[in-house]
Amino acid sequence: MTIGAKMNDPAQHMPLNAYGRPRDLTLANWDRPPYNRWSFQHMREIVPTASIEAGRAMELEVDGSVADLIDTEVTDHKGERVSAGTLVEGSHTDGFLVIHRGRIVCERYFNGMQPDTLHLVQSISKSVVATLAGILGGRGEFPLDRTVAAYVPEFAASAYHDATIRHLLDMASGVDFPEDITDPVSGVGLMDIAVGWKPVPPGDTNPRTVRDLIASLRKTVRPHGAQFDYRSMETEVLGCCIEAATKRRLCDLISEFIWQPMGAEHEANLGVDPEGYAIADGGLSASLRDLGRFGLIYARNGFLNGLQIVPQAWVEQSRIGDATMFTEKQKQDRPHGAYRNKFWIEHVDRPVILALGIYGQMIYIDHSKDFVGVLLSSWPDVLNPDLRIDMQNMMRALADRLTASNVPKF
Numbered sequence: 001m002t003i004g005a006k007m008n009d010p011a012q013h014m015p016l017n018a019y020g021r022p023r024d025l026t027l028a029n030w031d032r033p034p035y036n037r038w039s040f041q042h043m044r045e046i047v048p049t050a051s052i053e054a055g056r057a058m059e060l061e062v063d064g065s066v067a068d069l070i071d072t073e074v075t076d077h078k079g080e081r082v083s084a085g086t087l088v089e090g091s092h093t094d095g096f097l098v099i100h101r102g103r104i105v106c107e108r109y110f111n112g113m114q115p116d117t118l119h120l121v122q123s124i125s126k127s128v129v130a131t132l133a134g135i136l137g138g139r140g141e142f143p144l145d146r147t148v149a150a151y152v153p154e155f156a157a158s159a160y161h162d163a164t165i166r167h168l169l170d171m172a173s174g175v176d177f178p179e180d181i182t183d184p185v186s187g188v189g190l191m192d193i194a195v196g197w198k199p200v201p202p203g204d205t206n207p208r209t210v211r212d213l214i215a216s217l218r219k220t221v222r223p224h225g226a227q228f229d230y231r232s233m234e235t236e237v238l239g240c241c242i243e244a245a246t247k248r249r250l251c252d253l254i255s256e257f258i259w260q261p262m263g264a265e266h267e268a269n270l271g272v273d274p275e276g277y278a279i280a281d282g283g284l285s286a287s288l289r290d291l292g293r294f295g296l297i298y299a300r301n302g303f304l305n306g307l308q309i310v311p312q313a314w315v316e317q318s319r320i321g322d323a324t325m326f327t328e329k330q331k332q333d334r335p336h337g338a339y340r341n342k343f344w345i346e347h348v349d350r351p352v353i354l355a356l357g358i359y360g361q362m363i364y365i366d367h368s369k370d371f372v373g374v375l376l377s378s379w380p381d382v383l384n385p386d387l388r389i390d391m392q393n394m395m396r397a398l399a400d401r402l403t404a405s406n407v408p409k410f
Helices: 086-090 124-138 165-169 189-195 210-216 233-246 250-259 288-299 310-316 329-331 385-404
Strands: 050-054 073-075 081-083 093-100 101-108 269-270 282-288 338-340 342-347 350-358 359-367 371-377
Touching: 050 250, 050 282, 073 086, 073 385, 081 086, 081 250, 086 093, 086 269, 086 385, 093 288, 093 385, 101 288, 124 165, 124 233, 124 250, 124 329, 124 350, 124 359, 165 350, 189 210, 189 233, 210 233, 210 350, 250 269, 250 288, 282 288, 288 310, 288 371, 310 350, 338 385, 350 385, 371 385
Parallel strands: none
Antiparallel strands: 050 269, 073 081, 093 101, 093 371, 269 282, 338 342, 342 350, 350 359, 359 371
């Protein structure tokens, strides 16, 4: 394990108060650079959260036999050769973890992050919430073919009312909810205000809670199930349906069915809106190793810590996507890719899936190589497709090298 920091990190030059908080940080700028270098590791100090309790930790053995793994050469998006270490250290990384065959083979921390730090994972939250849906569905407690209104009658007039849980899981509803994260008045901008993550503009009369926002949506742009279209709102609707079906809070369900069974080392937390409802689409904060444990569930067909935590059929299904659901524009960004159960499929012919979040959050899972890579970051850019490609190429190169090195199985 290595703990370090980049000397040219802008976060080191922000004016701080006596408690180490940036003096100029506000609700309007907390997720923007350079403030995100601090805020992504301190969400409890910015917005309301609910705890996800851990249980007895499953120990992860550390294997130092591949000490030079970070020197592995990678081909970047420009076709140039660069070391994995150069990519990690030069891209506002906060935490980097590689697990192969059940052992930690590389673990590094930057920007003040520590092993017990809870880091905001953004849309990786979606993959965790979808996993919960898969578990509950496998138990017969949450049928995936039921409609949204069947679970939440107050959404009967919403455009989501006749979308099924399956549509939500694959982001295939036809609801009109633009996901332009750079536009503060787009659908996702309204959602940030509703959950309390952005200040209310003067004179604004839009809904102030997640549930009210869902209920207010009236338009569709296509039939449900016709096309993939990335919308964070789908996961908020999914979270509401899960809570309604179980009559329990999402944070408690994640604790009981995922965090404790997988042997999480640290508690996590989940952002909540002004009414206390979970911010299911991007509110999770967790430690680096616990995200590695979560990845191991999928690398090992749902079985971890002596338990079948997730149904094997669900995990296998999560690796099988329909590339034809992508638009031509989406295919340009992710050739041969797909989306299933709120995981990105790297290539429909390979068993590699990713949980991704804006500002550089990634869990890369290669079932065939028993490989999990986790990257937690605070990029200055909300989205950086070139850097994402570089990081995926890096993970693939590390998995290939470790598999070729014949490291003994755990």
